[in-house]
Amino acid sequence: MNLRFLDWIWHVRGTVPLAPEQTVDDAFERLDPLFRQTGTSHERTDDTLSFRKKDQAAQDRMAVFDDGLLQIRRGADGLMLQYRLTSRMLLFCFLAPLLFLGFAQATVLLPKLSRPAAEAKAKKPEVEKPLAKLNPIDAALGAPAPEKPKKKKEEEKPSPTAGYVFAGLFALLYVVGRILESRRIAALFRKSLSGV
Amino acid sequence: MTFRFDFRHLHTVTRYCGDKMNGVRVGKRVIGAQAPVTVGWDNIPKVEGGPVKQFVFTWFQPTMLFLLIAFWFYAPNSIAKASTAIGIGIGFKVLLLGLEWLTPRHESWKLTWKELTTDLFYVGLGYTALRMVDGYIGDGVMIEAIQHNFNVEKFAWFTGLPLLVQALIISLVFDFGQYWMHRGMHNWGPLWVTHAPHHYITQLNINKGAVGNPLELFLIGLGVGGFFDFMPRAALLAGTFGLAVGTYQHINVRFNSPRWWRFLFNTTEHHSVHHSQDFEASRSNYSNTWIIIDRMFGTCVDGEAELLGMEGGRRMSVRETMVFPFTEGWKTFKARFGARERFDHAPSGAVMPAE
Numbered sequence: 001m002n003l004r005f006l007d008w009i010w011h012v013r014g015t016v017p018l019a020p021e022q023t024v025d026d027a028f029e030r031l032d033p034l035f036r037q038t039g040t041s042h043e044r045t046d047d048t049l050s051f052r053k054k055d056q057a058a059q060d061r062m063a064v065f066d067d068g069l070l071q072i073r074r075g076a077d078g079l080m081l082q083y084r085l086t087s088r089m090l091l092f093c094f095l096a097p098l099l100f101l102g103f104a105q106a107t108v109l110l111p112k113l114s115r116p117a118a119e120a121k122a123k124k125p126e127v128e129k130p131l132a133k134l135n136p137i138d139a140a141l142g143a144p145a146p147e148k149p150k151k152k153k154e155e156e157k158p159s160p161t162a163g164y165v166f167a168g169l170f171a172l173l174y175v176v177g178r179i180l181e182s183r184r185i186a187a188l189f190r191k192s193l194s195g196v
Numbered sequence: 197m198t199f200r201f202d203f204r205h206l207h208t209v210t211r212y213c214g215d216k217m218n219g220v221r222v223g224k225r226v227i228g229a230q231a232p233v234t235v236g237w238d239n240i241p242k243v244e245g246g247p248v249k250q251f252v253f254t255w256f257q258p259t260m261l262f263l264l265i266a267f268w269f270y271a272p273n274s275i276a277k278a279s280t281a282i283g284i285g286i287g288f289k290v291l292l293l294g295l296e297w298l299t300p301r302h303e304s305w306k307l308t309w310k311e312l313t314t315d316l317f318y319v320g321l322g323y324t325a326l327r328m329v330d331g332y333i334g335d336g337v338m339i340e341a342i343q344h345n346f347n348v349e350k351f352a353w354f355t356g357l358p359l360l361v362q363a364l365i366i367s368l369v370f371d372f373g374q375y376w377m378h379r380g381m382h383n384w385g386p387l388w389v390t391h392a393p394h395h396y397i398t399q400l401n402i403n404k405g406a407v408g409n410p411l412e413l414f415l416i417g418l419g420v421g422g423f424f425d426f427m428p429r430a431a432l433l434a435g436t437f438g439l440a441v442g443t444y445q446h447i448n449v450r451f452n453s454p455r456w457w458r459f460l461f462n463t464t465e466h467h468s469v470h471h472s473q474d475f476e477a478s479r480s481n482y483s484n485t486w487i488i489i490d491r492m493f494g495t496c497v498d499g500e501a502e503l504l505g506m507e508g509g510r511r512m513s514v515r516e517t518m519v520f521p522f523t524e525g526w527k528t529f530k531a532r533f534g535a536r537e538r539f540d541h542a543p544s545g546a547v548m549p550a551e
Binding site for chain 2: 038039055056057058059063064089092093096100103104106107110133135137138141142143144146147158162163166169170173176177180181
């Protein structure tokens, strides 16, 4: 399977133009603080910088990315910073809906699988819960009187709703994150290169 | 440094001054020797802004508590049920997330997309996988067992008490249990390895309470819920204390909590001290809701901290969080019994060191 058609899911690529008079060394010097963070190691050759992150802090501005390659190349309009970054979190978020759909299905299937065992077990007599009387103070304050508890419905099925909700939530989070983080990193590189 | 023991409040109050990293003496302990901790309510910054903002951030917490108690006290029986509580809980947390976004306490605690996604993963686990497991071995099963083996009519004296008194007793008793469970987690290795991943968080946000190993989340989830079937309204009222107080533990918002509130209840300031990178500070403020329990047992430190986490702030990945109790347990096992083996194979008459 050619991953090239799929790797956009967790790879972010882009280019940022350098200022007209900016040199390669100057550009990497301005980007350097981004890679001097806890859990980050980086290596620089002439026009290439590669980095890796492990257990990076939440406060790290590039925390969402785990490794990447930055290169400065000459384009038609001058020098350009080209970057290719990898994010395991984006991949995790992309796959999370499948996990939660799995939980949803398990919620439905597991009781069905354990039903024969439950039926074989001697059924315990239902505990007769005495109807609690409302305290006179509560009655005076206007609290509703307790009602006789309804009989528990036989075969109360556990609901898979939570699984479906979280699957949808992560699908939405992925779309938001994929767009937001690529824009953020481009803006971060642009800001760093211009020295703002 | 001045030192004053205030009998009325049953805690020691110290005025912070001097070199931060020497720490501050609180009772018999020195707090803040390893990482910065601000000790003492007088030293904690207040909410800045005009009179309206001051008013809102002073009275927000007591007002929400009062409104929620009033809701559950007067709600018709048809809506006084667990699903309503869940809905209210979610709505309340969304509101607080919005408040975090608008008025963050610390910039370094601001929620990023990555942190929000990670936090929601743990929250999602709680609502799905953990709930499934709970159905087989959780507190609901235990309570059902208790109900079948005890004569429930003998508890009529309790269910006849005023609702708020019932709720207060339930909340205090369960928080008492939570306090000792939590204190045990910080003092006994086998429990610590389940709880340690939670202490690697370096920010406090609304959903960070859910971050941790599922074993720990199961242990601390043993709570009020099991009594719902038995005494629904009292259980809902008790749960409201947890929601209207405990939710603020992990919040990135500053409140000017009234004096009586922070005397009785756990606050975000208290919990930030508990999550501090300072070892001694982390061994304080164990309760969930009622900080007065910590005051009773001498483990309360009034103060706040911004620098949180373990191992200098290393972030723990989801993968490591899931396996941490088992990998650490295995390492401890090997270290203990592996060392013994080396001694057993030592030449006769000599005890050889491991190295």
